Amino acid sequence: MQAFTKTTGVAAVLNKDNIDTDQIIAKQFLKKTEKTGFGKHLFHDWRFLADGSENPDFELNRPEYKGARVLITGDNFGCGSSREHAPWALVDYGFKTIVATSYADIFFNNCFKNGILPIIASFEDRDRLAAEVLASPGVSFTVDLLTQKLTTPGGIELAFEVDPMRKEKLVHGLDDIDWTLTKNELITAFEAKQKAAQPWLYR
Amino acid sequence: MKKTMYEKIWDAHLVYSEEGVTPLIYIDRHLMHEVTSPQAFQGLLEMSRPIRRPEAVLATLDHCIPTINRDQPIKDSIAANQVATLQNNCRINGLLLFDMQGPDNGIIHVVAPENGFTHPGMTVVCGDSHTATHGAFGALAFGVGTSEVEHVLATQTLPQKASKTLLIKIEGKLGPGVTPKDVTMAVIGKIGTAGGNGHVIEYAGSAVRAMSMEGRMTLCNMAIEAGARAGMVAPDQKTFDYLQGKKFAPGPEHWEKAVSYWKSLVSDEGAHFDQVIELDTASIGPQVTWGTSPEQVMAIDQTIPKTSDFNDAGKQEALKNALHYMGLKSGQRMTEVSLDWVFIGSCTNSRIEDMRAAAQVIKGKKVNPKVRAIVVPGSYPVKRQAEAEGLDRIFKEAGFEWREPGCSMCLAMNGDELAPGQRCASTSNRNFEGRQGKGGRTHLVSPEMAAAAAIAGHFVDIRTWS
Numbered sequence: 001m002q003a004f005t006k007t008t009g010v011a012a013v014l015n016k017d018n019i020d021t022d023q024i025i026a027k028q029f030l031k032k033t034e035k036t037g038f039g040k041h042l043f044h045d046w047r048f049l050a051d052g053s054e055n056p057d058f059e060l061n062r063p064e065y066k067g068a069r070v071l072i073t074g075d076n077f078g079c080g081s082s083r084e085h086a087p088w089a090l091v092d093y094g095f096k097t098i099v100a101t102s103y104a105d106i107f108f109n110n111c112f113k114n115g116i117l118p119i120i121a122s123f124e125d126r127d128r129l130a131a132e133v134l135a136s137p138g139v140s141f142t143v144d145l146l147t148q149k150l151t152t153p154g155g156i157e158l159a160f161e162v163d164p165m166r167k168e169k170l171v172h173g174l175d176d177i178d179w180t181l182t183k184n185e186l187i188t189a190f191e192a193k194q195k196a197a198q199p200w201l202y203r
Numbered sequence: 204m205k206k207t208m209y210e211k212i213w214d215a216h217l218v219y220s221e222e223g224v225t226p227l228i229y230i231d232r233h234l235m236h237e238v239t240s241p242q243a244f245q246g247l248l249e250m251s252r253p254i255r256r257p258e259a260v261l262a263t264l265d266h267c268i269p270t271i272n273r274d275q276p277i278k279d280s281i282a283a284n285q286v287a288t289l290q291n292n293c294r295i296n297g298l299l300l301f302d303m304q305g306p307d308n309g310i311i312h313v314v315a316p317e318n319g320f321t322h323p324g325m326t327v328v329c330g331d332s333h334t335a336t337h338g339a340f341g342a343l344a345f346g347v348g349t350s351e352v353e354h355v356l357a358t359q360t361l362p363q364k365a366s367k368t369l370l371i372k373i374e375g376k377l378g379p380g381v382t383p384k385d386v387t388m389a390v391i392g393k394i395g396t397a398g399g400n401g402h403v404i405e406y407a408g409s410a411v412r413a414m415s416m417e418g419r420m421t422l423c424n425m426a427i428e429a430g431a432r433a434g435m436v437a438p439d440q441k442t443f444d445y446l447q448g449k450k451f452a453p454g455p456e457h458w459e460k461a462v463s464y465w466k467s468l469v470s471d472e473g474a475h476f477d478q479v480i481e482l483d484t485a486s487i488g489p490q491v492t493w494g495t496s497p498e499q500v501m502a503i504d505q506t507i508p509k510t511s512d513f514n515d516a517g518k519q520e521a522l523k524n525a526l527h528y529m530g531l532k533s534g535q536r537m538t539e540v541s542l543d544w545v546f547i548g549s550c551t552n553s554r555i556e557d558m559r560a561a562a563q564v565i566k567g568k569k570v571n572p573k574v575r576a577i578v579v580p581g582s583y584p585v586k587r588q589a590e591a592e593g594l595d596r597i598f599k600e601a602g603f604e605w606r607e608p609g610c611s612m613c614l615a616m617n618g619d620e621l622a623p624g625q626r627c628a629s630t631s632n633r634n635f636e637g638r639q640g641k642g643g644r645t646h647l648v649s650p651e652m653a654a655a656a657a658i659a660g661h662f663v664d665i666r667t668w669s
């Protein structure tokens with residue numbers, strides 16, 4: 001997993017509540033056997049017209065938002081199924097940070113497993129950030145995980161909360177597996193002890 | 204301190220714990236199938252991470268494989284790709300795979316116990332929610348997501364929060380026509396699909412002790428439908444007898460030591476459970492679901508409830524929606540409801556006892572001409588055993604189709620499915636909308652009830668069957 005300490009990138013606004021995992025990644029794309037390559041299907045039904053061309057009315061298709069890294073959105077983002085394809089698609093598209101007023105629980109957890117920082121903002125802060133993007137489309141925001149601050153050229157400075165253990169994993173680019181592997185000696189010791197007591201479990 | 208079986212197993216698997224950090228537990232056995240594993244292997248490959256204990260893994264093909272013409276290439280290219288991907292991943296990594304044509308192939312939750320792969324006291328995971336089945340052996344067995352499949356492959360551990368404990372005591376003898384399937388459905392009817400949320404269930408009581416291992420597997424299989432993380436039954440002599448001599452069971456050199464360890468796992472007398480629920484078998488009749496959730500269930504001699512039977516507005520709404528989808532009405536008797544399909548199979552009810560019970564009911568009778576009925580044994584060993592006993596002939600002579608093993612119509616991923624509006628009596632575990640095919644209507648029942656319904660063409664109260 002890629003480390004996340006500080007990122008500066010274009011912010012895009014998707015002003016909707018309850019964006020569910022079906023909208024993030026539609027179910028016709030789930031039968032793939034890979035984790036990558038979902039970015040091109042992100043928000044498929046909104047992003048593309050029936051003939052497969054880009055929908056000019058969809059926010060993320062605005063030229064100013066190309067290469068966006070920060071997504072400003074509404075309430076209860078990521079609700080619906082537990083499918084991990086949703087964060088896979090967001091990361092693959094290029095998003096590093098999401099700012100929403102709330103998230104669905106499983107989606108929120110899945111973000112950290114996949115190197116995305118989901119920031120919870122108050123309605124007021126979210127609206128201020130969105131207003132700045134809309135006033136100057138293409139503006140870049142800076143998200144500093146170490147100091148837990150999101151700053152904008154317009155002078156907004158938003159302090160955010162993040163669970164210390166999750167922060168540590170993101171900062172060091174450790175996914176859960178990396179973190180667990182730091183306990184490798186304990187696992188090996190456990191196995192030795194278990195093997196001595198219950199040798200039939202080992203072949 | 205007095206401990207429950209869950210707590211004993213948990214404590215025996217704790218690798219690391221620290222204030223404010225999710226504990227890390229060791230996983231003894233990892234079961235696998237073709238649908239939820241591909242991205243896990245890909246993740247390992249991308250990070251060049253090896254599989255920590257390949258011998259702890261058992262894989263099978265079950266979800267999307269055809270139950271007819273098994274020797275021909277799979278027509279659905281996406282299914283074919285999933286099958287080939289698992290075959291490949293197992294070959295490259297040296298994992299044991301019960302391949303499609305192999306003599307041990309079958310549904311993962313049928314073949315693992317059949318081979319003695321899951322023992323009492325183990326932690327067992329699978330990227331599949333019905334992993335709870337293995338709790339029948341006194342193991343802590345639960346379903347995990349794809350990231351966790353990858354995590355277990357790489358580290359043989361999982362970060363896990365401890366669950367609460369729920370003791371369900373079922374006392375008494377099961378009435379005529381009442382099976383473990385009816386018991387597990389009646390439990391869900393009583394506590395609801397969220398009743399077990401955050402808990403691990405231990406099923407106990409004289410009715411559970413009297414159940415065979417097959418019956419206990421059926422019981423634990425649907426713990427997930429009660430919202431529980433896992434279901435379990437304390438091991439006893441039946442458990443040991445079932446395991447002894449099985450391929451992956453402890454060999455004679457370890458047998459006695461293993462059994463004495465297993466005996467020590469039983470919940471201590473007076474151990475504290477966070478919740479206790481008691482059920483009397485006298486209150487349990489043969490069950491049938493009328494709705495689109497496993498909790499929308501009743502005894503076959505009852506009538507479909509009406510909105511005023513529920514206080515909760517959510518449940519009232521759910522009833523209306525379910526009856527609309529199912530094409531049924533409040534006050535109706537299920538014995539008046541006719542069927543298009545009967546499916547006997549799935550990891551809930553496809554073991555040899557289920558085959559015997561269903562065959563017993565239909566012997567010498569004919570499937571109603573309006574009904575299409577299929578039997579899908581849980582594994583090749585079940586299929587061979589049934590054939591050795593002549594059960595296949597009973598089914599075929601009655602007009603049932605006798606298929607190759609797999610998940611088949613339980614989730615209808617392999618092409619065995621209902622057409623919109625068709626109604627099915629099914630021995631599987633989920634009656635969700637569209638589970639057996641878009642617009643399909645599923646009624647969950649025991650194998651005996653399904654078999655009788657196939658003959659009659661409508662549901663029957665198995666207690667009146669002759």
Ligand code: SF4
Pocket residue numbers: 265266310311312331333549550551609610613614631632
């Ligand atoms: S039989 Fe059904 S419930 Fe069991 S593993 Fe297969 S799909 Fe899942």
